[in-house]
Amino acid sequence: xxxxxxxxxxxxxxxxxxxxxxxxxxxxxxxxxxxxxxxxxxxxxxxxxxxxxxxxxxxxxxxxxxxxxxxxxxxxxxxxxxxxxxxxxxxxxxxxxxxxxxxxxxxxxxxxxxxxxxxxxxxxxxxxxxxxxxxxxxxxxxxxxx
Numbered sequence: 285x286x287x288x289x290x291x292x293x294x295x296x297x298x299x300x301x302x303x304x305x306x307x308x309x310x311x312x313x314x315x316x317x318x319x320x321x322x323x324x325x326x327x328x329x330x331x332x333x334x335x336x337x338x339x340x341x342x343x344x345x346x347x348x349x350x351x352x353x354x355x356x357x358x359x360x361x362x363x364x365x366x367x368x369x370x371x372x373x374x375x376x377x378x379x380x381x382x383x384x385x386x387x388x389x390x391x392x393x394x395x396x397x398x399x400x401x402x403x404x405x406x407x408x409x410x411x412x413x414x415x416x417x418x419x420x421x422x423x424x425x426x427x428x429x430x
Contacts, residue, residue, distance in 0.1 A: 290314055291339030301333055349399045351425040356397030359425035365411065370421070377410045397425065 290312050298304045306326050307319030316334065318327060351359070360371035377383055378391050390403040397404060399422060408418055 289339040290334075290337065291341055292343040293341040294333075294337055294339075296344055297333050297337060298330070301329060303330055303333065306330065345423050347399070347419045348422050348426040351397050351422060353395050353397070354430055355425040355428045356421075358428050358430075359421050362424065362428075363421060370411070373411055374407055377407055383407075383410075397422070 290310055294310070295304065303326065307322050308316055308327075308330060310316050314334065316330060357371060360374060361369050363370040365373040374391075378388050384406075387403045387406060390401075391407075394403075399418070404418075413421075
C-alpha cells in the first residue's frame with residue numbers, strides 16, 4: 285500500500301480546480317472519503333489532484349479582502365508599471381474623461397481598497413492587471429505598516 289500524505293496546500297489545489305464544494309473529506313494520511321452522491325468524474329478529478337499533490341508545498345499566502353487607503357496606495361507606489369508606478373498609471377486612467385465619474389469620486393474618497401470593488405476591477409482591467417497581480421498587490425499592501 286502506498287501512503288500519500290496530504291499537505292497544507294491541498295485545499296487550495298482543490299479550490300483552484302473547482303472541487304472544494306464536492307461532498308468528500310480527507311485525512312492527513314491521504315485517505316479520501318466520498319459521499320455516495322459524488323459522481324465518478326469528480327472522484328477522478330480529485331484523484332488527479334491527489335496524484336499531482338506535493339505535501340511539502342506550503343499553503344499560499346492568504347490574500348486579504350480589504351486593505352486601508354494608505355496601504356493600497358503605498359503598495360501601488362511600490363509596484364512598477366511600465367516606465368512608471370502602478371499608482372501613477374492609475375492616476376492617468378482616472379484622469380481620462382472617458383473614465384466614469386463615479387470611479388474618479390470613489391478614488392478620491394475611498395477609505396479602503398476592497399477586492400470586490402467595481403471601481404478597482406474596472407481600473408485594474410484598464411491597466412491590464414491579472415488576477416494574480418491584484419492578489420500580489422493586496423498581499424503587499426497588507427504587509428505595509430505606517
